[in-house]
Amino acid sequence: MISYITGVLLGLLQGLTEFLPVSSSGHLVLAQHLLHFKGESLLFDVWLHFGTLLAILVILYRPVLRILRGAWLWMTKAPLHPFQLVNRPEGQDTYLLFLVILATIPTALIGFLFKDTFERLFEGNLTLLGIAFIFTALLLFLTKFKRSDHPVTGISINPLQALAIGTIQGLAIIPGISRSGSTIALALLLGLNRKEAGEFSFLIVIPAIFGAMILETIHGSAALADSRFLGPAFAGMVAAFIVGAFALKALLHLVNLGKLHRFSYYCLCIGVLSLWIAR
Numbered sequence: 001m002i003s004y005i006t007g008v009l010l011g012l013l014q015g016l017t018e019f020l021p022v023s024s025s026g027h028l029v030l031a032q033h034l035l036h037f038k039g040e041s042l043l044f045d046v047w048l049h050f051g052t053l054l055a056i057l058v059i060l061y062r063p064v065l066r067i068l069r070g071a072w073l074w075m076t077k078a079p080l081h082p083f084q085l086v087n088r089p090e091g092q093d094t095y096l097l098f099l100v101i102l103a104t105i106p107t108a109l110i111g112f113l114f115k116d117t118f119e120r121l122f123e124g125n126l127t128l129l130g131i132a133f134i135f136t137a138l139l140l141f142l143t144k145f146k147r148s149d150h151p152v153t154g155i156s157i158n159p160l161q162a163l164a165i166g167t168i169q170g171l172a173i174i175p176g177i178s179r180s181g182s183t184i185a186l187a188l189l190l191g192l193n194r195k196e197a198g199e200f201s202f203l204i205v206i207p208a209i210f211g212a213m214i215l216e217t218i219h220g221s222a223a224l225a226d227s228r229f230l231g232p233a234f235a236g237m238v239a240a241f242i243v244g245a246f247a248l249k250a251l252l253h254l255v256n257l258g259k260l261h262r263f264s265y266y267c268l269c270i271g272v273l274s275l276w277i278a279r
Contacts, residue, residue, distance in 0.1 A: 070092075104207045
């Protein structure tokens with residue numbers, strides 16, 4: 001079982017790295033290797049993710065409310081033809097809802113089909129972890145060459161772009177591939193506006209975290225009933241929420257400034273470090 005100090009430290013690490021494009025799962029794998037932390041690690045990670053989920057709901061409450069409003073409009077005004085509202089001003093919220101659902105489909109499929117495979121493949125394998133970090137670094141660096149930002153009215157994301165972003169989010173179950181970094185970087189490379197790319201990246205992670213929490217809560221129900229686990233997990237969740245809220249605001253600001261590529265140098269260093277430890 002973990003201590004409160006370890007729980008808070010991992011929560012701080014989760015809150016900082018979940019939003020910054022440096023792979024929170026990759027850092028947790030590396031930290032757990034160095035701290036020799038084993039056991040209910042995956043379920044504990046889900047508790048930490050829940051803390052960062054709360055941060056998303058607080059910081060991005062406006063687009064979250066838009067999605068909820070879109071769901072209400074679809075159910076009350078166009079239950080059989082959801083896209084008939086798209087061309088109306090109020091229908092933009094419904095369209096955003098279905099883009100999030102569309103992006104969630106490949107994420108869910110990849111997670112369902114390959115989750116166990118990737119877990120076994122990357123468990124304690126710092127060589128693969130280092131390679132994944134370097135891949136993230138390359139993807140982030142490519143955003144440096146994105147043309148200048150452009151203003152948009154309404155929603156500029158199309159269904160194919162949503163599917164592509166959802167697919168790379170699914171691949172981010174691989175430790176070392178940053179979820180936020182890969183989704184925002186791909187959105188920018190596909191031509192999306194910076195503000196829209198940043199917000200959409202975190203909107204589509206909401207159902208992914210909820211789904212992971214449900215699955216891992218079922219699998220780790222015995223640990224949930226253990227007060228020795230629950231206390232440190234809750235402490236880690238609170239730490240992840242507080243730090244995550246600040247990290248999310250900072251990242252969205254940097255994305256709007258076009259400075260996402262600066263994180264590529266850090267990911268490259270962590271990748272090289274992982275390879276060095278693994279040798």
